[in-house]
Amino acid sequence: xxxxxxxxxxxxxxxxxxxxxxxxxxxxxxxxxxxxxxxxxxxxxxxxxxxxxxxxxxxxxxxxxxxxxxxxxxxxxxxxxxxxxxxxxxxxxxxxxxxxxxxxxxxxxxxxxxxxxxxxxxxxxxxxxxxxxxxxxxxxxxxxxxxxxxxxxxxxxxxxxxxxxxxxxxxxxxxxxxxxxxxxxxxxxxxxxxxxxxxxxxxxxxxxxxxxxxxxxxxxxxxxxxxxxxxxxxxxxxxxxxxxxxxxxxxxxxxxxxxxxxxxxxxxxxxxxxxxxxxxxxxxxxxxxxxxxxxxxxxxxxxxxxxxxxxxxxxxxxxxxxxxxxxxxxxxxxxxxxxxxxxxxxxxxxxxxxxxxxxxx
Numbered sequence: 361x362x363x364x365x366x367x368x369x370x371x372x373x374x375x376x377x378x379x380x381x382x383x384x385x386x387x388x389x390x391x392x393x394x395x396x397x398x399x400x401x402x403x404x405x406x407x408x409x410x411x412x413x414x415x416x417x418x419x420x421x422x423x424x425x426x427x428x429x430x431x432x433x434x435x436x437x438x439x440x441x442x443x444x445x446x447x448x449x450x451x452x453x454x455x456x457x458x459x460x461x462x463x464x465x466x467x468x469x470x471x472x473x474x475x476x477x478x479x480x481x482x483x484x485x486x487x488x489x490x491x492x493x494x495x496x497x498x499x500x501x502x503x504x505x506x507x508x509x510x511x512x513x514x515x516x517x518x519x520x521x522x523x524x525x526x527x528x529x530x531x532x533x534x535x536x537x538x539x540x541x542x543x544x545x546x547x548x549x550x551x552x553x554x555x556x557x558x559x560x561x562x563x564x565x566x567x568x569x570x571x572x573x574x575x576x577x578x579x580x581x582x583x584x585x586x587x588x589x590x591x592x593x594x595x596x597x598x599x600x601x602x603x604x605x606x607x608x609x610x611x612x613x614x615x616x617x618x619x620x621x622x623x624x625x626x627x628x629x630x631x632x633x634x635x636x637x638x639x640x641x642x643x644x645x646x647x648x649x650x651x652x653x654x655x656x657x658x659x660x661x662x663x664x665x666x667x668x669x670x671x672x673x674x675x676x677x678x679x680x681x682x683x684x685x686x687x688x689x690x691x692x693x694x695x696x697x698x699x700x701x702x703x704x705x706x707x708x709x710x711x712x713x714x715x716x717x718x719x720x721x
Contacts, residue, residue: 469505479554479625533704546614551577645692
């Protein structure tokens with residue numbers, strides 16, 4: 361069976377999306393290797409049905425990191441036998457492009473988001489120009505690919521003429537007993553720019569339930585500064601990263617979850633975040649931005665409170681509405697459990713396997 365390599369820039373231990381994808385393809389008979397980054401605090405790798413490789417870098421962030429990592433990744437891949445290679449987002453696409461040409465193998469692009477339109481990129485003109493140049497140079501040479509929703513697929517088709525599949529990043533459905541709800545609100549996922557922490561954290565002054573922030577990212581320092589500025593050290597808690605199985609337990613016990621994004625970055629507006637499905641699979645209600653892809657799904661299944669903006673007062677009103685209306689909360693929980701029977705990785709993975717079968721047989 362074909363040997364496939366997947367490339368990311370993050371620490372492999374906490375990447376639930378890639379663990380799901382690589383596990384599915386390994387079970388489908390492919391020989392899969394996931395390549396990522398070794399961080400100073402990296403935990404030992406967990407056992408999975410696919411190979412894992414982490415590359416060490418001296419530089420930890422910025423242009424120097426991306427340059428070093430891409431060189432190391434290219435040299436590592438150059439001496440490996442493979443039948444196909446998949447770049448996850450733009451930050452590993454250059455070495456994948458050249459390796460595929462040198463080895464004359466199939467290349468695939470996994471566009472998890474509109475990379476250049478993320479807030480931390482689009483708000484910095486020079487950074488945006490650099491990534492946009494990479495996107496224009498590389499993406500047209502990846503005729504095979506997939507992304508998480510139709511608006512992103514349509515955008516890439518309009519820009520580069522590629523026809524990408526839609527394979528959503530939905531959590532697995534796992535039968536388990538309901539957990540007793542504990543008294544904390546939950547934000548899980550990347551603590552990155554554009555996730556509305558500037559309004560969520562001040563909102564906690566008017567909410568009497570603590571907030572757990574589970575994850576790390578490029579906005580951590582600013583988020584901690586906001587907590588200090590508003591004197592919320594006893595109400596907002598940064599929990600760091602948890603391994604996937606541990607995170608699931610935390611999610612199931614939460615009072616509610618947040619899926620929040622600023623609207624002023626196109627990548628956010630047309631996103632479909634992992635956490636949106638993680639909360640649903642956990643059977644907890646969530647407060648979610650009323651953006652097109654989320655609204656389309658919630659109109660069908662009704663498991664979230666949708667908000668039209670991420671203003672502080674709007675967040676406070678949504679949380680208090682759920683607190684004051686136990687019947688609404690119970691209804692959303694029931695709808696989430698019902699939706700989980702359909703919206704799950706067991707169903708979505710069939711499209712992933714079919715995609716790779718078409719290319720590699």
